[in-house]
Amino acid sequence: MIRLEDLQLFLRSAALGSFSQAAREADLLPGQVSAAIARLERDLDIRLFARSTRSLRLTEEGERYLPYATEALQALRDGQDGLRGDATQLSGTLQVAAPSDLGRRVLLPWLSEFRRAHPRLDLRLLVSDQVADVFRDPVDIAIRYGRMEDASFIALPLASDNRRVLVAAPDYLRRHGAPRSLAQLADHDCLLYQLHGRVYDKWFFPDQGSQHTVAVRGPLVTDDGDVVRRWAIAGEGIAYKSWLDVGDDVRAGRLQIVLARQRGQAAPLQLVCPHRRQFSPAVRQLQGLLASRCAALVADLEQAVSRAGAPDR
Incomplete structure (x- = not known):
């Protein structure tokens, strides 16, 4: 019979990519986690992980079993929640x-x-x-x-x-002027965002059923969206952000919409x-x-x- 604790350790080992880290998180010894996974593999008659001295990864069968294990534990949590009280x-x-x-x-x-x-x-x-x-x-x-x-x-x-809008601080626009077209964004400091090492230096705008791509540049790059907004408020350049992220700043006057006639990318x-x-x-x-x-x-x-x-x- 499959043990609940073994399923939980399987999910955490898969998420962390390490029996040792899963053991520390559960306050167990690494050998106890290894034993739990081995027991689960025997119960299922499949190999869940491919192990080496340097890495731990899910096998194809492990990848296929992962969502079922997640669903099973969630169903148990839902049942427990239902017993604790009514839905209100x-x-x-x-x-x-x-x-x-x-x-x-x-x-x-x-x-x-x-x-x-x-x-x-x-x-x-x-x-x-x-x-x-x-x-x-x-x-x-x-x-x-x-x-x-x-x-x-x-x-x-x-x-x-929701969609993106071009915004900048009033101070930046006083010092540098406001762009009058998308092409003029190339003459401005644009605040750039990166994710997984990729810098998003191309901004997209809807254009009669397709999209218009604008290459932008700027001296400031970050992997945190909140930092982009803070730089924009500080007058460091033009940002292209979700309205949900900057709406309060526009209403408070900390930021102004730039090129308001240009519709922004859907977000x-x-x-x-x-x-x-x-x-x-x-x-x-x-x-x-x-x-x-x-x-x-x-x-x-x-x-x-x-x-x-x-x-x-």
Whole structure:
């Protein structure tokens, strides 16, 4: 019979890529984790990991078994949560991964409010621009920008109409002037973002059913979206950011919309789960809250663009 503890150690070993790290996390000896994995492999009659002296990786069978193990543990957690109380009394632990800027500035107060409304619920927030793997990482849901093309994910919309806007501080625009066209962005310091070592120095804009690509440059590059926003507020250059990230700064006058007549790239926000069964009462209620709050912020985008000089659409 498969043991619950063995499944948990399998998931953590797969996520961490190490029996030793999984053992430290569970306060066990590495040999105990190895024994648990060996026991699970015997029960399943498959080999889950390919081991060497320097690496640990999932076999093809292990990769295929991983989502089933994740689903099984989640089903057990859902059952436990259901026994603790009715759906109006949310309990258990909800683990959420979110982008850095959005997580710190926008989602944090909403999540704190959600937690106060459900005091029996434990909330774990992982804030990082590194994209969380909802199959491997210790998260229940991930908040992500962009459309999910991978059919293995279940995605619920939070802000389908969100898009990017060009913004800069009033001080920067006084010193350097405002670009009058996308081509003039080449003459400005643009604040660049990188992920996994790749610098995103090409900005995309919708153009009559296709997209227009603009190559940009600048002396400042970071792997943290919040740093891009802070540099923009400090007058260091022009940023191309999601409206959800910079809307408050535009409303407060810390940033101004640049080239308001130019529509920005779509940046829909999604709530992502590895499986529909992970839509627990806590996830469903949180998705409803976030969707309603995001809708109010995105509705303000068209008003802000109009005030910045865009014609009525």
